[in-house]
Amino acid sequence: xxxxxxxxxxxxxxxxxxxxxxxxxxxxxxxxxxxxxxxxxxxxxxxxxxxxxxxxxxxxxxxxxxxxxxxxxxxxxxxxxxxxxxxxxxxxxxxxxxxxxxxxxxxxxxxxxxxxxxxxxxxxxxxxxxxxxxxxxxxxxxxxxxxxxxxxxxxxxxxxxxxxxxxxxxxxxxxxxxxxxxxxxxxxxxxxxxxxxxxxxxxxxxxxxxxxxxxxxxxxxxxxxxxxxxxxxxxxxxxxxxxxxxxxxxxxxxxxxxxxxxxxxxxxxxxxxxxxxxxxxxxxxxxxxxxxxxxxxxxxxxxxxxxxxxxxxxxxxxxxxxxxxxxxxxxxxxxxxxx
Ligand SMILES: NC(=O)c1ccc[n+]([C@@H]2O[C@H](COP(=O)([O-])OP(=O)(O)OC[C@H]3O[C@@H](n4cnc5c(N)ncnc54)[C@H](O)[C@@H]3O)[C@@H](O)[C@H]2O)c1
Numbered sequence: 001x002x003x004x005x006x007x008x009x010x011x012x013x014x015x016x017x018x019x020x021x022x023x024x025x026x027x028x029x030x031x032x033x034x035x036x037x038x039x040x041x042x043x044x045x046x047x048x049x050x051x052x053x054x055x056x057x058x059x060x061x062x063x064x065x066x067x068x069x070x071x072x073x074x075x076x077x078x079x080x081x082x083x084x085x086x087x088x089x090x091x092x093x094x095x096x097x098x099x100x101x102x103x104x105x106x107x108x109x110x111x112x113x114x115x116x117x118x119x120x121x122x123x124x125x126x127x128x129x130x131x132x133x134x135x136x137x138x139x140x141x142x143x144x145x146x147x148x149x150x151x152x153x154x155x156x157x158x159x160x161x162x163x164x165x166x167x168x169x170x171x172x173x174x175x176x177x178x179x180x181x182x183x184x185x186x187x188x189x190x191x192x193x194x195x196x197x198x199x200x201x202x203x204x205x206x207x208x209x210x211x212x213x214x215x216x217x218x219x220x221x222x223x224x225x226x227x228x229x230x231x232x233x234x235x236x237x238x239x240x241x242x243x244x245x246x247x248x249x250x251x252x253x254x255x256x257x258x259x260x261x262x263x264x265x266x267x268x269x270x271x272x273x274x275x276x277x278x279x280x281x282x283x284x285x286x287x288x289x290x291x292x293x294x295x296x297x298x299x300x301x302x303x304x305x306x307x308x309x310x311x312x313x314x315x316x317x318x319x320x321x322x323x324x325x326x327x328x329x330x331x332x333x334x335x336x337x338x339x
Contacts, residue, residue, distance in 0.1 A: 078122025268307025
C-alpha cells in the first residue's frame with residue numbers, strides 16, 4: 001500500500017511517517033516547509049527521516065530517503081493546483097493522510113489569509129485529487145476546536161459544532177463539510193479526526209507546553225489565561241499516531257449508523273487536565289518552579305476540551321496509553337537534549 005502523508009515535516013506528520021515506515025508501508029511525504037515556526041526544527045525532523053536539508057529544500061523534486069528505502073519526500077504546497085495532480089497521477093497513492101494545514105488558533109487572528117490558502121484552497125485541491133485519482137481512503141486532520149464554547153462534556157461527535165470561535169476552527173469544520181460532500185458525490189471514503197491538544201518530542205514551538213518549558217528554564221513568568229481556570233485533554237503523540245496507524249491498516253469504518261462514507265472521530269486521551277497541574281508537572285520534570293503571570297481570558301480560546309473516544313475504541317480498538325507524567329517526561333527529555 002502506498003500512502004501520501006501531507007505535513008510530513010510537521011509535528012504529527014513526522015511521527016506518523018515514522019510509524020507507517022515501521023509498519024512497512026511505502027510512504028511519500030509532502031510539505032511546503034513554511035516558516036510559521038522555526039524551519040530548523042522541520043529540517044531536523046526530515047533529517048531523522050533520512051532526507052537532509054539539501055535534499056528537502058528544492059521545490060517539486062522527489063527525494064529518496066537515505067535511511068528508509070520505503071520513504072521519499074517532495075516539497076510542495078497544497079495550493080499548487082498544477083503540480084499536485086501531477087504528483088497523484090505519477091505516484092498512484094492508495095491512501096492519503098492530510099495533516100498539512102495552517103495550525104494555531106491565535107495566529108488566525110493575525111494572518112487569516114494563511115488559513116484560507118492552506119486549509120480551504122489546499123484541502124479542496126486534495127479532495128479534487130482524491131476524486132480524479134481513485135484514492136481508496138482519505139484520512140484528514142480536524143480539531144477539537146470545532147467544539148467552540150460547548151459546555152456539555154465530554155465532547156461527542158454528535159454534539160452541535162456550528163459555532164466556531166476562531167477562523168482556524170471554522171476552517172476545520174469546513175473541511176468536515178467539504179469531505180462529506182465529496183464522499184457523497186464521488187464515493188470517496190473519508191475519515192476526519194478531531195485531534196485533542198497533541199504534545200510530545202519534536203513538538204510544536206508555538207504550543208503552550210513548549211513555550212511553558214522554555215519560560216520555566218529561562219526563569220521568565222508564564223502567562224496563564226483565565227486565571228488558570230482552563231483544562232485541556234492533552235494527548236501524547238504516540239497515542240495519536242497509533243490511532244492513525246490503526247485507521248490506515250483497517251480502512252474506512254463509518255462512525256455512525258448512517259449509510260455514509262464520511263466518518264468523523266474524536267481522537268484524544270479522554271482525561272482533561274487543569275492547566276496549572278500541567279505547568280507544575282513540567283516544572284517537576286525540570287526541577288524548577290514555574291513563575292506565573294495570571295491574565296484574563298483571551299480571544300479565540302476555549303475553556304475546556306475533553307474527548308469522548310468510544311466510537312474509535314469500538315470500531316478500531318483505540319486505547320490511549322500514555323499518562324501525562326510519562327508523556328511530559330519524554331517531552332522534557334527530548335527538549336533538553338534537542339536544545
Ligand atoms: N498538534 C495539535 O495539538 C493539533 C490539534 C488539533 C488539530 N491539529 C491538526 O493536525 C495537523 C498537524 O498538526 P501539527 O501539530 O503537526 O502542525 P505542524 O504545523 O507542525 O504541521 C503542519 C505541517 O504542514 C505544513 N503545511 C502547512 N500548510 C501547508 C500547505 N499549504 N502545503 C503544504 N504543507 C503545508 C507545514 O509546513 C507543517 O510542517 C494540522 O492539520 C493541525 O491543524 C493539530
